[in-house]
Amino acid sequence: MKGGALELGAASKGLAPKNAVNRGIAILDFILRIVAIVGTLGSAIAMGTTNQTLPFFTQFIRFRAKYTDLPSFTFFVVASSVATVYLVLSLAVSIFNVVKSDAQGSRVLLIIFDTIMLGLLTAGASAAASIVYLAHKGNTKTNWFAICQQFNSFCERISGSLIGSFAGVLVLVVLVLLSAVALSRR
Amino acid sequence: MKGGALELGAASKGLAPKNAVNRGIAILDFILRIVAIVGTLGSAIAMGTTNQTLPFFTQFIRFRAKYTDLPSFTFFVVASSVATVYLVLSLAVSIFNVVKSDAQGSRVLLIIFDTIMLGLLTAGASAAASIVYLAHKGNTKTNWFAICQQFNSFCERISGSLIGSFAGVLVLVVLVLLSAVALSRR
Structure with a gap:
């Protein structure tokens, strides 16, 4: 009887810290x-609402810059928006993991979708980053001129909006690692 | 004695299919x-060895196209090469997992580095893809002209080299999922 109680005590002792760490x-x-x-x-809104019209215009053309002018920026806004919607939905699963700290199916589900979203968000952010770089520096070999001299406020805005997405990418990498560690501690 | 043997039999029966699936x-x-x-x-080599010289030249300029002309292509070659080296090194850990199918530390290690490499490879591939798109289509709003009319063989080569990297991205996503499933089956 006493031996049984001791054994039970040892078993629950072994389980409790693991569950506490997983809850953490x-x-x-x-x-x-x-x-x-x-x-x-933030980065989806910053890129999506950018709109600069230059104060001068010719008879035929009014100089305007919007994110839809460049397909890479459109993709960036779509990717960031999809990632935002996914992250909001995933909060429910995350709360479930806090309550039921020994769950495993929900953690595998999170790893799968976190990895896919990591790919999508990274693709959007780097496609936009390579165009932003071109807008700042231009390229003499291909005769693509830097447009940031004219559209300076547009350029500042699109450069800033990259920060939020790359921060999101870093956080998603950490989230996958955390889920993997939690799965292996079971 | 007989009960113990039966128990042992049941335990090994419960373990065997799990281990077989994990080995698979x-x-x-x-x-x-x-x-x-x-x-x-393949994509690192295809992009890295591209080199087109146009058959005409002026007194001052000889028209050449190489991957180092565009920073995004240089990043693409670096990212693909780093991913290749990592994948070759990771084969050793993968073989270890085949031999010791209930290992968990090595699987967590693989998930961590696979995720980081997924981010790097996706970033390189999409940065290059957005420039390849620009080279094909150009952009009238920013006065960036398509260069693929002149450098057609260069353009074909760089477009083709993207395929290998995006295939690598897809495979890395599947690898992370497989490791997550294997971890959860323990």
């Missing part, structure tokens, strides 16, 4: 998701 | 890594 990981997961939402939502 | 996953992991190596190595 789940809470960190939840907080990081909110950080990522702020980053991706 | 590890073998699939190994094969997919070789597929990814072929893709990333």
Whole structure:
């Protein structure tokens, strides 16, 4: 009888710290998701609302710059928006992991979709980054001139909007790692 | 005595199929890594060796196109090469997982580095893809003209080299998912 009680005590002792660590990981997961939402939502809005019209115009052309002028920027806005919507939806699964800290199916589900979203968000952010670089520096070999001399406020805005997305990418990498560690600790 | 033998039998019966599935996953992991190596190595070589000189030249300029002319292409070659080296090194860990199918530390290690390499390779591939798109289509709003009319063989080569890298990205996503499933089955 006493031996049984001791054994039970040892077993629950062995389980309790593991569950506590997994709960801690789940809470960190939840907080990081909110950080990522702020980053991706901010960059989608910053890029999506950019609009600069130059103060001079010719008889035929009015010089305007919008994100839809460049397909890479459109893709960036779409990718950031999709990632934001996914991250908001994933908060529900993250809360479930906090409550039920020994869950495994929900963690595998999160790893799968986090990895896919990581790919999408990275693709959008780097496609836009390579165009932003071109807009700043231009390229003499291909005769593509820098447009940031004219559209300076547009350029500042699109450069800034990259930060949020790359922060989101970093957070998603950390989220996948946290889920993997939580899965292996079971 | 008989009860103990039965128990042992039941326990090994419960373990065997799990281990067999995990070994199958590890073998699939190994094969997919070789597929990814072929893709990333091929695209790094295809982009790195591209070099087109136009048959006409002026007194001052000789028209040449190389991957180093555009920073995004240089980044693409670097990212693909780093991913190739990593994938070759990771084959050793993959073989270890085939031999020792209940290993967990090595699987967590693979998930961590696979995720980071997924980010790097996706960034390189999409940065190059957005420039390739520009080279094909140009952009009237920013006065960036398509260069593929002149450098057609260069353009074909760089477009083709993207395929290997995006295939590598897809394989890396599948590899992360496989490791997550294997971890959760323990």
